[in-house]
Amino acid sequence: MALSFSQACHDSVAGLRNSTRGVPVTSRARSASLRVCAAAAEGTATIIDGKMTAAAIRKEIATELAELKAKTSKVPGLAVVLVGNRKDSETYVRSKKKSCAEVGIESFGTELSDQATEEEILKVVADYNANPAVNGILVQLPLPKGINEQRVLDAISLEKDVDGFSPENIGQLAMRGRTPRFVPCTPKGCIELLERYNVPIAGKNAVVVGRSNIVGLPAALLLQNRDATVTIVHSRTKDAQKICADADIVIAALGKAEFMTGDWIKPGAAVIDVGINAVDDKTSPKGYKLVGDVNYKEASAKANWITPVPGGVGPMTICMLLKNTLEGFKQQNGL
Ligand SMILES: NC(=O)C1=CN([C@@H]2O[C@H](COP(=O)(O)OP(=O)(O)OC[C@H]3O[C@@H](n4cnc5c(N)ncnc54)[C@H](OP(=O)(O)O)[C@@H]3O)[C@@H](O)[C@H]2O)C=CC1
Numbered sequence: 005m006a007l008s009f010s011q012a013c014h015d016s017v018a019g020l021r022n023s024t025r026g027v028p029v030t031s032r033a034r035s036a037s038l039r040v041c042a043a044a045a046e047g048t049a050t051i052i053d054g055k056m057t058a059a060a061i062r063k064e065i066a067t068e069l070a071e072l073k074a075k076t077s078k079v080p081g082l083a084v085v086l087v088g089n090r091k092d093s094e095t096y097v098r099s100k101k102k103s104c105a106e107v108g109i110e111s112f113g114t115e116l117s118d119q120a121t122e123e124e125i126l127k128v129v130a131d132y133n134a135n136p137a138v139n140g141i142l143v144q145l146p147l148p149k150g151i152n153e154q155r156v157l158d159a160i161s162l163e164k165d166v167d168g169f170s171p172e173n174i175g176q177l178a179m180r181g182r183t184p185r186f187v188p189c190t191p192k193g194c195i196e197l198l199e200r201y202n203v204p205i206a207g208k209n210a211v212v213v214g215r216s217n218i219v220g221l222p223a224a225l226l227l228q229n230r231d232a233t234v235t236i237v238h239s240r241t242k243d244a245q246k247i248c249a250d251a252d253i254v255i256a257a258l259g260k261a262e263f264m265t266g267d268w269i270k271p272g273a274a275v276i277d278v279g280i281n282a283v284d285d286k287t288s289p290k291g292y293k294l295v296g297d298v299n300y301k302e303a304s305a306k307a308n309w310i311t312p313v314p315g316g317v318g319p320m321t322i323c324m325l326l327k328n329t330l331e332g333f334k335q336q337n338g339l
């Protein structure tokens with residue numbers, strides 16, 4: 005017997021609710037799915053909910069941390085160094101502190117003015133390197149103009165480099181059979197989302213748009229480690245759109261608001277949108293809104309899976325930072 009259209013939609017939504025994808029589906033995802041059903045019979049992308057997935061992982065971290073605390077009478081510590089007064093950086097740093105408190109990680113923080121010298125910043129890093137209560141150190145990027153970012157990052161002890169930005173760490177990530185001490189947070193969050201939503205990776209064509217040291221390059225290495233066939237697209241790539249339109253998995257990290265329109269997306273693809281771009285929005289009290297590097301409306305009509313912005317990769321980045329800090333604590337205490 006053929007199902008009516010509305011019955012089929014109902015069943016697909018119920019299927020989402022009882023999802024075996026590892027995370028429950030929010031009412032937002034359900035209502036989005038219902039909306040799509042009302043609009044068209046195809047294009048029902050599963051919304052990969054980073055906010056909820058991150059909340060679930062924070063619970064896992066809090067549980068493990070409590071067990072370790074009972075065993076060792078110690079808690080992990082994370083130090084965040086903020087230089088200057090960029091509003092977006094201040095927001096992230098606040099959010100990191102709040103997340104640390106939620107899972108039971110002790111927060112350390114130093115805020116320096118945008119006039120701080122490189123030597124002053126290096127002194128702060130050296131003090132945290134020497135402090136045994138600090139298991140992870142993060143220097144918020146970008147640093148003010150005139151500061152040699154690489155020199156500051158290189159000063160962080162490898163044992164405490166929870167961002168995973170060191171050349172040693174990226175090298176380990178690139179080499180087969182090696183295990184990096186820390187996997188960089190944003191790419192790690194992207195993979196965690198793909199895995200928790202059961203998106204197949206092995207043997208698939210994956211395209212990473214962007215080749216930065218902190219997102220694009222490590223994301224490509226992680227996908228390759230999971231046996232995807234990986235292409236990296238950058239600003240000098242010819243036919244970038246055509247290459248992306250052939251991808252089963254797209255990780256967009258180019259930093260251009262809604263740059264990738266629907267025609268960049270292969271039907272059925274998984275789309276992970278790393279971009280965080282503020283665009284003017286007079287209807288919002290803040291005067292702006294955040295959008296990704298992908299045109300969400302167009303891409304979600306073609307993709308099978310898609311991350312929203314906000315609420316996708318961003319919350320996962322912070323969550324993976326907590327995970328790396330816990331990892332550092334275990335490594336440094338021989339646990
Ligand atoms: N959600 C999160 O947790 C995080 C989000 N972000 C966001 O992700 C985005 C990328 O960040 P990040 O990697 O630091 O950015 P970068 O500016 O360091 O790198 C951008 C990359 O995109 C490439 N690129 C630029 N324009 C194009 C184009 N038209 N076509 C193809 N490739 C292009 C550049 O190429 P080339 O190398 O040739 O210059 C470069 O490799 C930003 O929006 C940022 O805000 C960043 C970190 C964390």
Ligand SMILES: Nc1nc(=O)c2c([nH]1)NC[C@@H]1CN(c3ccc(C(=O)N[C@@H](CCC(=O)O)C(=O)O)cc3)C=[N+]21
Pocket residue numbers: 095096099142143144145146167189190280294313314315316317318319321322
């Ligand atoms: N040393 C260093 N490590 C980083 O990992 C690092 C950095 N410097 N500099 C800046 C980028 C950017 N980044 C984000 C983290 C969280 C959100 C995030 O939580 N975003 C929320 C929205 C937040 C809001 O509303 O402003 C979301 O997407 O839902 C975004 C971006 C980490 N970065």
